[in-house]
Amino acid sequence: MNEKDIKSILTKVRKGGLTVDEAVQSLRVLPFEDVGFATIDHHRTIRTGFPEVIFGQGKTAAHIIEIMKKMSAQKSHVLATRLDEKKAKLIKKAFRKSIFHPASGSLTLASGPVEQRGRGSILVISAGTSDIPVAEEAMVTAEIMGNRVDHVYDVGVAGIHRLMNQKDKITAANVIIVVAGMEGALPSVVGGLVARPVIAVPTSTGYGASFGGVAALLGMLNSCASGLAVVNIDNGFGAGYMASLINQP
16 A cells, blocks of 8 residues: 555545545554464554565465465565576466566566556666676665666676677666676776765675675675775675666656
8 A cells, every 4th residue: 555545545535535434444454464373564664665575585375375365455566586496386376467577586566557656767787697686686676666668688797898889878878877896996996986875785706715796796895986885795686776766756
């Protein structure tokens, strides 16, 4: 349930099309709904502009399905992250209209047309092909939040000419997400090319001395490029969400 839904309910009460008791019944699950194993925050859309997101890792498919049923009943868009194919298959049996994005392990279920709210486009750049799963998580997140999203993949600093060949896309974007593992140098390069916010995402991709993404994280945190912010290792969701907030009017 979002702000428009509440205004609609209150307008109907004012005009006599809905009784006070009926309105109370419609709002009964606000601000949250306790289902025993989870306390679903139905009020989050009103506070933050987007519903609660389901972190699928560690949850059973049955629990995710039950949460999705409650969210769908409130006409909320659903985004579930970090799902394996086995869980996704079970969820899709329960929700035929849901879409599983295997590259990122994300699943979306739109309650209706996704309203395009972004002022401009969001561009997701990956340094290497191995970084694509995290980049895809950022893309899926930004898209379900109502943004136009494009991508440029495998343009890392080992062949910097590949990046420069995409200069038109890079300069046209309103917000840029740069996903990189190894030494994490690409966000600094991009940050030096544009007058736009750049969100850097370190990935756990790399050899032994990359320390599971810590080397890339520290490199990005110590970037000499201005206008660059950093999220946690492999946190494509966080980058997509932040880019969407920046891109809103």
